[in-house]
Amino acid sequence: MDLDAAFRALADSSRRALLDRLHEQNGQTLAQLCEGLDITRQAVTKHLVILEQANLVVVQWQGREKLHYLNPVPIHEIAERWIRKYERGRLRALADLKKRLEGDDDD
Amino acid sequence: MISKFVYVTYIRTTAEKLWDALTQPEFTRQYWAETWQDCDWTPGASWKLMIPDGRVGDSGKVLEIDRPRRLVLHWHNQFVPEMKAEGPTRLTYELEQNGDEVKLTVIHESEVADSRTIDAVSNGWPGLLASVKSLLETGRPLDSTTRWPEGH
Numbered sequence A: 001m002d003l004d005a006a007f008r009a010l011a012d013s014s015r016r017a018l019l020d021r022l023h024e025q026n027g028q029t030l031a032q033l034c035e036g037l038d039i040t041r042q043a044v045t046k047h048l049v050i051l052e053q054a055n056l057v058v059v060q061w062q063g064r065e066k067l068h069y070l071n072p073v074p075i076h077e078i079a080e081r082w083i084r085k086y087e088r089g090r091l092r093a094l095a096d097l098k099k100r101l102e103g104d105d106d107d
Numbered sequence B: 001m002i003s004k005f006v007y008v009t010y011i012r013t014t015a016e017k018l019w020d021a022l023t024q025p026e027f028t029r030q031y032w033a034e035t036w037q038d039c040d041w042t043p044g045a046s047w048k049l050m051i052p053d054g055r056v057g058d059s060g061k062v063l064e065i066d067r068p069r070r071l072v073l074h075w076h077n078q079f080v081p082e083m084k085a086e087g088p089t090r091l092t093y094e095l096e097q098n099g100d101e102v103k104l105t106v107i108h109e110s111e112v113a114d115s116r117t118i119d120a121v122s123n124g125w126p127g128l129l130a131s132v133k134s135l136l137e138t139g140r141p142l143d144s145t146t147r148w149p150e151g152h
Helices: A004-010 A013-024 A030-034 A041-053 A073-082 A088-101 B015-023 B025-031 B081-085 B116-138
Strands: A057-062 A065-070 B003-011 B036-038 B046-050 B056-066 B070-077 B089-098 B101-110
Touching: A004 A013, A004 A041, A004 A073, A013 A030, A013 A041, A013 A057, A013 A065, A030 A041, A030 A065, A041 A057, A057 B003, A065 B003, A073 B003, A073 B116, B003 B116, B015 B025, B015 B070, B015 B089, B015 B101, B015 B116, B025 B036, B025 B116, B046 B070, B070 B081, B070 B116, B081 B116, B089 B116, B101 B116
Parallel strands: none
Antiparallel strands: A057 A065, B003 B101, B036 B046, B046 B056, B056 B070, B070 B089, B089 B101
16 A cells, blocks of 8 residues: 555545544544534545545444544554654754744743 | 554565564564563463563453454553553454455454553554564564663
């Protein structure tokens, strides 16, 4: 499985929102995932298929219910390949400096 | 099951090699924070995950075994008191050969709501899976998972 599909799947705010919802509550049905979203059920279904093809969402059947689970493994591979490699330590130092200079040092 | 995660990765290898990488000390010591598993891999056998300093990290038993397709373990944390108090969790590995790739599914679940154990292992598994994939595909694990974390 290549990471292109994961990058493409992540390049959409609705799909990222779906991943965040699964991160909050893993193992949801389509109906649960549609609750409170202002996009159609058909659109959510399409997004879930793309997320499944990118291996970011895994489907498991529980009786007659189709449950969706977040699969963070490709995100971890992206982090290893595209973040750690580019010196995470120095980026963190820069982010800290930026925070301090902008006066946001609450944490 | 109340707390549960399902992780999937695809690894260019054979199911037999992946099975050994998940169970045999000479492989796990390379990518799984220097740990090894003490088990004779028969149905009902006792199972232990050994920390490099000699402590038992987790213990349990083999619930189902069908090499190289399916392995189900009882997994009971022993070294963190709150996790030990939660009782055993259930770990399932499913290996499916598709051409030159194996689809590996890891399911870890507990009857306990908001299980600390499931939360802890769910943070660990993505790194371990990326690392075993790297080991089998390139011969090298990821640096981030090769050592037991100091002070743990």
